[in-house]
Amino acid sequence: MAILDDIMFYMSIESMQFKKFSEDKENEKYLANEVYEENLCKLAERIFIDENHIGDGNTADVFTIPEMTNVCCKKLNGNVNPINSLEEEAKFLEEVGAFSDKVIIPTPVVAIEVKKHVKKRNLRGEIVQASIRENALLMKEIDGVSIEDLLEGRVENPLEFLSNFNADVFFADLGDFIDKMHQESIHHRDLHPGNIMIERGTMKPVVIDFGHAAKNHGDENIYQHNVYSRGPSGRMREITETFITDKQSLVNAKQKILEEIKILTR
Numbered sequence: 001m002a003i004l005d006d007i008m009f010y011m012s013i014e015s016m017q018f019k020k021f022s023e024d025k026e027n028e029k030y031l032a033n034e035v036y037e038e039n040l041c042k043l044a045e046r047i048f049i050d051e052n053h054i055g056d057g058n059t060a061d062v063f064t065i066p067e068m069t070n071v072c073c074k075k076l077n078g079n080v081n082p083i084n085s086l087e088e089e090a091k092f093l094e095e096v097g098a099f100s101d102k103v104i105i106p107t108p109v110v111a112i113e114v115k116k117h118v119k120k121r122n123l124r125g126e127i128v129q130a131s132i133r134e135n136a137l138l139m140k141e142i143d144g145v146s147i148e149d150l151l152e153g154r155v156e157n158p159l160e161f162l163s164n165f166n167a168d169v170f171f172a173d174l175g176d177f178i179d180k181m182h183q184e185s186i187h188h189r190d191l192h193p194g195n196i197m198i199e200r201g202t203m204k205p206v207v208i209d210f211g212h213a214a215k216n217h218g219d220e221n222i223y224q225h226n227v228y229s230r231g232p233s234g235r236m237r238e239i240t241e242t243f244i245t246d247k248q249s250l251v252n253a254k255q256k257i258l259e260e261i262k263i264l265t266r
């Protein structure tokens with residue numbers, strides 16, 4: 001039955017749109033104005049049709065793009081309703097990327113949106129046609145590991161990786177960067193250890209994943225936002241979610257990594 005369903009689930013791409021961000025010197029040839037649409041169309045077909053990469057079960061899949069140099073792709077999983085679209089996320093990356101030399105931000109390269117034609121079975125088992133939109137963001141790939149990967153024991157030789165790591169310098173630089181973002185009214189709002197990476201070699205902090213970031217324009221409470229979900233009665237209801245502040249997230253991340261280093265060096 002599963003095989004039959006797969007055969008019936010036929011897809012084609014109806015249209016694609018690309019938004020190029022800052023120049024990417026390493027991939028100039030691939031992204032030159034005369035050829036980029038052709039190159040990106042082939043790439044998008046691979047990303048959106050043969051999705052034979054391993055997902056990490058989160059809201060997004062992030063995987064390397066072998067056609068390009070030091071570029072990875074973030075693709076949202078179909079059933080998530082993101083706070084920021086990937087294009088909005090890319091705009092945040094571009095803006096905050098200019099704030100500091102001491103903190104690395106992945107440079108956005110291209111945002112891709114495709115409109116896909118899908119034929120699938122509906123709940124009654126009939127074949128129906130539908131159009132769906134999907135997005136991906138190509139950005140520079142960071143050579144490093146997230147603090148979460150270190151805490152979860154997913155890094156080989158963690159002590160060797162951390163041999164030049166200075167937590168005070170790392171978190172002071174990160175703190176200055178957060179201050180600068182806040183001066184510019186930008187709040188990341190999701191700075192947990194999975195979204196802070198350490199660049200291999202330089203040990204510089206890397207901030208990723210601006211999927212929850214927001215700008216505040218007045219004095220609204222940017223750390224609270226309203227979400228709607230269906231309650232037990234089947235009615236839509238409004239719930240207020242509260243984000244942990246960026247500064248508090250930094251304090252938590254520092255404490256966790258110091259504890260981990262203590263355990264590793266015991």
Ligand SMILES: Nc1ncnc2c1ncn2[C@@H]1O[C@H](COP(=O)(O)OP(=O)(O)O)[C@@H](O)[C@H]1O
Nearest residue numbers: 058059060062106140141142146194208209211
């Ligand atoms: N530019 C990048 N370079 C290298 N690894 C990345 C990059 N962006 C994301 N990752 C890896 O992919 C994981 C998930 O990415 P993220 O943007 O945080 O997605 P999600 O919204 O699912 O949390 C990160 O924890 C990190 O390990």
Ligand SMILES: [Mg+2]
Nearest residue numbers: 194195208209
């Ligand atoms: Mg994340």
